[in-house]
Amino acid sequence: MVVVDRFSKMAHFVPCLKTLDASHIANLYFNEIVKLHGIPNTITSERDSKFMSHFWHTLWRKLGTTLQFSSSHHPQTDGQTEVVNQSLESLLRSLIRSLHEEVQKKIIRQNEKYKKQADKFRRQASFNEGDLVWIHLRKEQFPPGHFGKLKSRADGPFRILTRVGENAYKVELPGDYRVSAIFC
Template sequence: METLTRLYIKEIVLWYGVLISIISDHDIHFTSIFWQTMQSALGTQLDMSTSYHPQTDRQSERTIQTLEDILGACVIDFGKGSERHLPLVEFSYNNSYHANIKAAPFELRDRQRRYANVRQKPLEFQVRDRVMLKVSPRKGVIRFRKRGKLNPRYIGPFKILKRVGLVAYTLELPKELSNVHSTFHISNLKKCLSDESLVIPMKELRLDDKLNFVEEPIEIMDRDVKQLKQSRIPIIKVR
């Protein structure tokens, strides 16, 4: 039991997390009380196949049928030495177009890798750079029937005074933020690329020491009506 648990964590949980469901045959390892109890505790559903119904969902059925055809062709062509060609069979399968994912598995993995590399590009600033500071609405405050419609995501820009460690920076804050600690994690910052004349004035925001604010409309600036085929929608421009 201990060996099975360690093997499951090392080979499955480490790479794929806790699974929603597992499709397996009736091997004694998968029918044991220990295995079923462990998966039940993890919240994983066990789908056991049978000789009369070897697949329990269409995707698995199609994949298994494809693999059976490939392995059958491999055995016919290479006979007894077919196991030596299994790496090439795997390469061929992963390099072939799959209708369900609209790409080859190799191509899909490459796309995911490039996307992850772009998303995980390390963010770094220099002293005297100007950055925007992330703020959030106070919990429980909802205006205009839609959460966050008028929320400013960032305020600033503020000048970086110094770098603290590897992932934090000290900013030059105005007096309106005197109650806020001036050192912030890099995840709360982004580089200022816009015209500084377009940023939200600090005097129009009331922030607490955790950079939470309460959004309140100041005035109605304009009214209009959007005409649809069977209805009219009043529109209000609010500052």
């Protein structure tokens, strides 16, 4: 909830839920605003059902305050609050962009930390064409009948056909395997 005191130009940003009813908003208003600025002579409010409720009309009538409604999407009615809203948007936008950068840097640092930890157990192996290698597969990648609980999860040896990347090789697999022939 954004409240601007027209006399002092002081803006108050009161955190609240969109689902609060008029009585809760009134409590927030009195707890956060009235204690600082007193009871206002006029209030300019958007045409929101929370503020247009019978509760507000009755409450302000008893206090001797008139309620002036602004038109939705017509900032000329209450330009001062609209300018404050734009300033708040800019402030939040700059805060979120700097927060986004900070989170991104932390993610990069954590990824580097995870990579360093994972690389401790990796071995760089270099093979040539024609070398024989063993492959490790998940149970669903083995051809039917080749995998069991007590059988090895590796199979081979298989001949290396070509080197595809720095640590990737194309292996000569039998036709009953349902996997790509390129392994890292």
